[in-house]
Amino acid sequence: MDSQRLLATFLDLVQIDSPSGHEAAVAAYCRGALTAAGCVVEIDDSAAITGSDTGNLIAELGGDGAEKVFFSAHMDTVSPGEGIKPVVEQGVIRASGDTILGADDKVGIAAIIEMVRVLQESQLSHPTIGILLSVGEEKNLLGANAMDASGFCGQPCFVLDSENQPGEVVVGAPFHSSFKATFTGKAAHAGVCPEKGVSAIAIAAAAISAMQLGRLDEVTTANIGTISGGSADNVVADSCIVTGEFRSLHEQRLNETGAAISTAIQTAVAGTGASVDVVWEESYPGFLLDEGHPIVQLALKAAKRIGLPAQVAVTGGGSDTNVFSKKGLQAVTLGTGMKGIHGLGESMAIADLETLTRLILQIALDYR
Numbered sequence: 001m002d003s004q005r006l007l008a009t010f011l012d013l014v015q016i017d018s019p020s021g022h023e024a025a026v027a028a029y030c031r032g033a034l035t036a037a038g039c040v041v042e043i044d045d046s047a048a049i050t051g052s053d054t055g056n057l058i059a060e061l062g063g064d065g066a067e068k069v070f071f072s073a074h075m076d077t078v079s080p081g082e083g084i085k086p087v088v089e090q091g092v093i094r095a096s097g098d099t100i101l102g103a104d105d106k107v108g109i110a111a112i113i114e115m116v117r118v119l120q121e122s123q124l125s126h127p128t129i130g131i132l133l134s135v136g137e138e139k140n141l142l143g144a145n146a147m148d149a150s151g152f153c154g155q156p157c158f159v160l161d162s163e164n165q166p167g168e169v170v171v172g173a174p175f176h177s178s179f180k181a182t183f184t185g186k187a188a189h190a191g192v193c194p195e196k197g198v199s200a201i202a203i204a205a206a207a208i209s210a211m212q213l214g215r216l217d218e219v220t221t222a223n224i225g226t227i228s229g230g231s232a233d234n235v236v237a238d239s240c241i242v243t244g245e246f247r248s249l250h251e252q253r254l255n256e257t258g259a260a261i262s263t264a265i266q267t268a269v270a271g272t273g274a275s276v277d278v279v280w281e282e283s284y285p286g287f288l289l290d291e292g293h294p295i296v297q298l299a300l301k302a303a304k305r306i307g308l309p310a311q312v313a314v315t316g317g318g319s320d321t322n323v324f325s326k327k328g329l330q331a332v333t334l335g336t337g338m339k340g341i342h343g344l345g346e347s348m349a350i351a352d353l354e355t356l357t358r359l360i361l362q363i364a365l366d367y368r
């Protein structure tokens with residue numbers, strides 16, 4: 001591994017703007033780097049579906065034998081992520097100005113590029129390396145969703161996209177659903193004839209009051225995210241829109257939580273003269289692998305072999321891993337060591353960047 005080259009690649013990547021939907025420049029950089037390192041690179045035709053200015057990047061470094069193992073990261077970043085100026089201080093990389101750093105997920109891309117360079121330069125025997133760099137991960141996992149992964153079914157895939165430390169393997173993430181409830185009441189003058197009105201806001205409030213929100217159990221959460229309605233202080237509100245989400249590691253608990261929210265809404269509306277229209281959406285499915293699963297064991301053993309405290313973890317957030325699991329890949333997320341993601345304090349320790357790269361190299365070499 002060439003630490004200077006790895007750091008230079010990471011610094012290059014964070015200085016290429018790639019807000020969700022505008023990943024073309026970073027995709028071009030990755031295509032150049034991966035092609036030079038011996039990969040066959042293609043950009044898929046998902047742009048028409050995602051609306052991004054590029055498709056997902058799918059690459060392959062040929063190996064010996066029939067085995068193939070995938071590594072994945074996402075190319076897009078959240079806002080404010082334009083004009084990022086990285087600063088290195090005492091071994092830690094941060095952004096200098098009023099932006100995020102974009103370690104999420106440029107750290108994953110940098111590690112994958114360095115791994116491929118090392119494998120190509122070395123005479124070591126290795127499996128075929130598949131690389132999936134997605135667009136629009138931060139926008140509801142758009143790129144992974146639009147990716148045709150039918151040819152990758154059953155293959156192992158390590159997604160480098162978690163704030164956990166390198167050596168921690170994220171084996172589970174929740175099912176995620178959201179809803180939008182539109183309450184329709186009846187408008188009336190609030191001072192002259194309020195009894196002629198039906199307040200959609202009051203009914204929405206009653207519904208929300210009857211809901212269990214926050215952390216419902218160790219692996220289940222629910223939240224009301226937005227509420228809007230009404231037109232003026234002197235009008236009984238005839239409309240109110242409430243949106244929210246709920247998550248659980250267990251599909252049954254997800255369904256129970258959705259049913260409870262539905263009951264709260266319907267009970268609040270019943271007998272009031274108001275009506276409600278609820279739209280439910282399963283945003284992404286969860287996944288949960290056993291610690292004994294071969295892919296989990298592969299990652300844990302590779303971590304131990306390079307001296308990391310190997311352990312499994314679960315997360316409350318969603319990532320491309322959720323989508324890849326649904327599409328039939330054997331996917332887990334790897335801790336990267338990135339810190340404070342989606343905020344101005346985002347940072348990445350150079351030591352963690354190097355450790356992550358060493359880890360995926362070891363995983364690639366161990367996979368047989």
Ligand SMILES: [Zn+2]
Nearest residue numbers: 074104105161
């Ligand atoms: Zn990410």
